[in-house]
Amino acid sequence: MLYDLIIIGGGPAATGAGVYAARKKLNTLVLAKEFGGQSIVSPEIYNWIGVQAISGAELSKNLTEHLKSYEGELLTIHEGVAATAVRAEGDNFNVHTDSGDVYTTRTVLVATGAGRRKLEAAGADTFEHKGFTYCATCDGPLFTGKDVAVVGGGNAGFESAAQLLAYVKSVTLFEYTDSYKADPVTVEKVLSHDSMTGVLNAEVLEITGDALVKGLRYRDRATGDEHALNVEGVFVEVGVLPNTDLVADIVELDQYRHIVVDPRRQRSSLLGIWAAGDCTDGLYEQNNIAVGDAIKAVEDIYVYLKTK
Numbered sequence: 383m384l385y386d387l388i389i390i391g392g393g394p395a396a397t398g399a400g401v402y403a404a405r406k407k408l409n410t411l412v413l414a415k416e417f418g419g420q421s422i423v424s425p426e427i428y429n430w431i432g433v434q435a436i437s438g439a440e441l442s443k444n445l446t447e448h449l450k451s452y453e454g455e456l457l458t459i460h461e462g463v464a465a466t467a468v469r470a471e472g473d474n475f476n477v478h479t480d481s482g483d484v485y486t487t488r489t490v491l492v493a494t495g496a497g498r499r500k501l502e503a504a505g506a507d508t509f510e511h512k513g514f515t516y517c518a519t520c521d522g523p524l525f526t527g528k529d530v531a532v533v534g535g536g537n538a539g540f541e542s543a544a545q546l547l548a549y550v551k552s553v554t555l556f557e558y559t560d561s562y563k564a565d566p567v568t569v570e571k572v573l574s575h576d577s578m579t580g581v582l583n584a585e586v587l588e589i590t591g592d593a594l595v596k597g598l599r600y601r602d603r604a605t606g607d608e609h610a611l612n613v614e615g616v617f618v619e620v621g622v623l624p625n626t627d628l629v630a631d632i633v634e635l636d637q638y639r640h641i642v643v644d645p646r647r648q649r650s651s652l653l654g655i656w657a658a659g660d661c662t663d664g665l666y667e668q669n670n671i672a673v674g675d676a677i678k679a680v681e682d683i684y685v686y687l688k689t690k
């Protein structure tokens with residue numbers, strides 16, 4: 383069997399792409415390790431357009447059910463199967479899987495997303511979703527009027543701090559090294575805010591609290607002194623880990639291992655392979671963006687297949 387398209391992933395990007403591919407009657411296979419996507423764990427999502435509030439679990443269920451409603455002759459879904467490698471084979475591609483099966487396709491859409499790099503501090507796992515979170519855009523408004531901390535002094539950390547300053551009482555940002563990694567203009571602008579404090583050389587050791595976060599402990603790496611700070615929210619931005627190993631040797635990746643795409647069409651550096659969502663070098667990571675990028679990719683895949 384030669385598929386028109388193999389979609390790899392099970393999050394918003396993959397499910398959105400699958401719906402569009404099915405409606406365009408492309409002979410499509412979806413390989414999903416799991417359905418749902420990263421925000422499945424969010425108690426409430428307030429920015430999924432068209433719905434005022436929805437839990438991450440409900441959103442994931444809706445996306446998956448929408449995709450599965452098209453399952454049939456032209457749309458095959460293999461759930462619980464991870465793609466392990468994509469290899470070019472003449473004009474086509476062979477997609478290898480952890481079940482040992484190999485599938486052949488004319489085009490591939492990689493929508494494998496990413497995982498957040500976790501903060502290695504005591505209490506981080508215990509307090510996740512109890513005041514300790516990896517998404518300021520999603521959870522920031524829940525901390526209106528409160529003192530919060532951001533861990534990570536790169537662009538993502540500073541962007542989170544800038545967003546949080548709109549609602550919270552104060553933000554203290556901790557950077558592990560002796561200099562901020564974000565753009566100097568952003569650093570200057572955000573740190574100039576009255577409610578903003580930056581701490582360099584800070585190793586966050588522990589998140590503290592009872593049922594919810596009450597504070598954190600950190601070590602000044604320059605002096606070795608330990609300090610405590612009372613905060614009700616801790617937002618972590620210490621990097622992401624894109625799931626791109628399966629295509630690392632055939633498409634261009636950026637320095638953070640995101641797939642480099644042409645943002646107009648979502649094409650990777652190798653003709654025949656597209657990518658969408660958090661596995662790409664797109665600047666912003668959101669459900670709506672992942673879906674939009676995936677649909678852009680399927681539109682382009684369709685034109686490519688029909689004009690090839």
Ligand SMILES: Cc1cc2nc3c(=O)[nH]c(=O)nc-3n(C[C@H](O)[C@H](O)[C@H](O)COP(=O)(O)OP(=O)(O)OC[C@H]3O[C@@H](n4cnc5c(N)ncnc54)[C@H](O)[C@@H]3O)c2cc1C
Nearest residue numbers: 391392393394395415419420465495520659660667668669
């Ligand atoms: C805690 C949290 C809360 C968030 N809240 C919001 C929010 O409120 N609003 C918002 O817009 N965004 C939110 N985000 C961001 C949003 O979840 C992501 O931008 C979005 O999920 C990206 O979708 P994606 O499809 O690209 O990737 P992902 O959601 O990462 O999905 C990737 C999928 O691919 C599958 N997969 C991975 N590797 C393979 C493989 N080799 N083979 C087969 N399948 C594979 C995975 O099992 C997964 O199902 C949140 C993120 C986090 C971490």
